[in-house]
Amino acid sequence: MPDQTIAVRQPDETVIVKQRSMFRQILARLVRNRSAMIGFCLLMIIVVLCLLAPVIAPQGFNAQNISAKFQPPSLKYPCGTDNLGRDIFVRILYGGRISLLIGVVSTLFSAAIGIVIGLFAGYRGGSTDNVAMRIIDIVMSIPAILLAITIAAALGTGVNSAIIAIGIASIPIFARLTRAPIIQVKNEEYIEAARAISASQFRIMFRHLLPNILSPLIVQITINVALSIMLAAGLSFLGMGVQPPNPEWGAIITSAKVYIIDHSYMVTMPGIAMALTVISLNLFGDGLRDCLDPRLKI
Amino acid sequence: MSNNILSVKNLTVKYISREIGVCHAVNDVSFDVQKGETLGLVGETGAGKTTIALGIMRILQMPPARVVSGEILLDDEDLLHVPDARMRSIRGGRVSMIFQDPMTALNPIDRIGGQISEMVRLHLNLDKAQSVAKAMEMLEMVGIPGARFDDYPHQFSGGMKQRVIIAIALACKPELLLADEPTTALDVTIQAQVLNMMNELKTDLGTSMVLITHDLGVVAETCDRVAVIYAGEIVEIGAADAVFEKRSHPYTTGLFNSLPDITGGRKRLIPIAGLMPDPTALPEGCKFSPRCHLADESCTQGPVALGLESGTHFVRCLKASKNQGV
């Protein structure tokens, strides 16, 4: 990230006013954190492999070879083949693109909405807070998977509706995680100082409050990506999310479930891919939490 | 033989950590506390006052702290080398400590009376009824009605809590009391009550006391002798009246000149130039020399020793004779 620099010429000395970010210091600490680095490397391998899927397997995820159906994992087919002779490894790679997309986009969607709700509720307090938080409570009282199923049923199947359904289900977490520290920070004197110089509410919320409560949110975002991937797989498995033959991980497992006794690798291989992704995200999130801890000197 | 209850000799404490390096918190500090006397340790934030007290109590966080050298003699017994079990009985028994913040020093979920009687029972081997009676007696001694025995800490105001803490500290009739800023968190009228009470108790019980404070006014009201601490060193030590009158060390002079005078007319304050030195990189020679208007080359040549000013009054300054108390 290049530093934004403005030179101010003074008769006696030149003073450089610059935007010094704490980002670099956090990054340096992150690199030294073992669990974060293991998680990050694993995640990068998975992401790169998924992104390169069209290069690795230009034939596409639906190329069938009936003569080679139900092949167990081997050098030629690292994850075996399915009932139509499709290479499961290739399907996992293509499916990862969809799973990761759903995980990331739905998380960003819910974080954006949840954080704004939490900011307003926490800072404004009073009836704004009451109304917003009671709605959040209602949403929270419904199990996430049930809520996602309901929304997906209303919106119809497909990637887009899965993103929206899963996104809405995680809004309450972000709203709560934003509101709680806001209530603490808003009573700090520097917020009062900002009010004394007539800073607008918008400015106070996004310029003064948000940067001071960002650390737990960033951690939650990484962990929420993992949760969303699992939720998306759950939706597909129940037939509400991405539909076969699209190779979303949950969808691969669904179509393989009838063969679980005789050809268990068809289910376990996509399961392992999902587990590795979730573990890598959680490791990274945990490491990130340590590095962002305000008690450490930034 | 000696009349000293406590004798600290050449105490040196460093904080060592990978991030900040070696922090020279207490450097070669020596002082005695006589029986029945109150010694004031005065200095600003970061001077090392609290570290000295925690070192005496042996409750420094180690690591990062490390007692590099020195002796802490309590009646000729070196506290730095007694076994842990023995130290536990000395702590709270023969030596007690009062901390600055009365708000956090009491356990919020235990009743006041219970906290005092537990302490008494542990140290004096009393049975339950006896310890309750003793606790009740201590509460009344610090001016809290015994009826409040079963109250919780949050039902007390700051001044009352500090009284409770003093009651706990004095419950086992310690020979030495270490008080770390005992009244700093209190309002002036409450501070006056607490100081008054501490003075009375000290006289009644014959307790010796080390009072740590940054407030020269509190020292003047309570201490027989005073040691001025700067950057982990004693720069001036002697009878309170001698130190307050002569102000021989330029730092002591600077402290007095920084204080607005409530008794006289208004004149411009003369602050001490500059800031406290970084304890990880103390200056060569006299630690105060970079801020001192009297300093010259000789001050930075090597360590400056405590020199005799008069009687029992010692000053660590080469230019003390030139210091006119400006």
Place this chain on the structure above:
Amino acid sequence: MKAPLLQVENLKKYFEVPGGYLHAVDDVSFSIDSGETLGVVGESGCGKSTLGRVVLHLLDSTDGKIIFEGEDVTRVNAEKLKELRSRMQIIFQDPFSSLNPRMTVYQMISEALLISGKVPRGEIKNRVLDLMDIVGLARRFVNTYPHELDGGRRQRIGIARALSIRPDFIVCDEPVSALDVSIQAQILNLLIDIQTDTGIAYIFITHDLSVVKHISNNIIVMYLGQVVEQVASEELFTNPIHPYTKALLGAVPIPVVNYNKERILLKGELSSPVNPKPGCRFAPRCDEAQEKCFSDEPEFREILPGHIVKCHFAKP
């Protein structure tokens, strides 16, 4: 005669709490001229900080008038309030919690200038650097974060921030209580120098009597939300009249060994400011209290010229 810069009349601020109303500020009146300092002294819980915030309109008042240059601050619309705000500022006690840990020195000092829009964008940098010179903060600190600086320097940032939009008066809420004496002296000198140069007015809130004596022209002594004595600074210290003021003065430890002074040890502690009982609020702790003190609230009386005391038995 010229109207005062700021005039506060019968100001009240009650907070609703379970079981009634907390009388944080109860019927306080005073006025300040440009270039003057009004000291507000009292112990914790006497409402002095609330008073400062109500005057700045950071808290809404319950009743009373705050007249700033002829205009009642309590009755203006949002736009006018923004304009008035830019002419009054605040300096806080805690140099740690009063600065945003995620902003650099430059961002903090420039923020008010950006918001007010009074200074063209191109000039803001020079203004910030000028301000840093004024408060004695070396220019090399322009990009540092507050946690990298010591308490004295942090307090200088707070002062620069308050001065940035050239206010007419500043509420100083215990600006030196958290600092060591040598740093405290530097900051007090700085505040006095700024006042001499710019003719700014201060409301100086503190519990430290020697500090308030040093800096103030006039002083009000507060007890449980009410003013008990109001007089010129010198007079308060040579001739205190209210029993509470006397006790307060007597309680201050003087840094002179064997200093002889009249000491009145107060009994008891502050009573609750929630639904206060009728009569004088100081009566339960007052040695001179009589029956009347527990039933009738004393009036403000001008005992000597310019010396106002709220006590039934005040005598010159």
